[in-house]
Amino acid sequence: MAKKINWPEENALKRIDKKLARVKGSRVRPAEVDPVESIKYRLCEAVVRYCVEHEMSQRDLANLLEVSESRVSEMVHYRIEKLTIDRLVRHLAKLKQKVKVQVA
Secondary structure, X not given: OOOOOOOOOHHHHHHHHHHHXXXXXXXXXXXXXXXXXXXXXXXXXXXHHHHHHOOXXXXXHHHHHOOXXXXXXXXXXXXXXXXXXXXXXXXXXXXXXXXXXXXX
């Protein structure tokens, strides 16, 4: 015998949809990306790693890098279309993180 599912009411679903529309999740690196996107993704990864290792909030990182919190949010959520390689490298240099460029 099938168990009856209790679905939320229509109004509750609409409220949930509104909240989810405002949420910015992190982007996942697709399997096929061009080299520039791949580099940006890896640089963002280094920023995220720094935040985790130093237990920093996005606000703390923004203050350290002297950028807006929205810029930091773009980095930690991998919004690579809004970022440039040179800017990401400069941010990592401010964090005293080594960046190695290799041409294969």
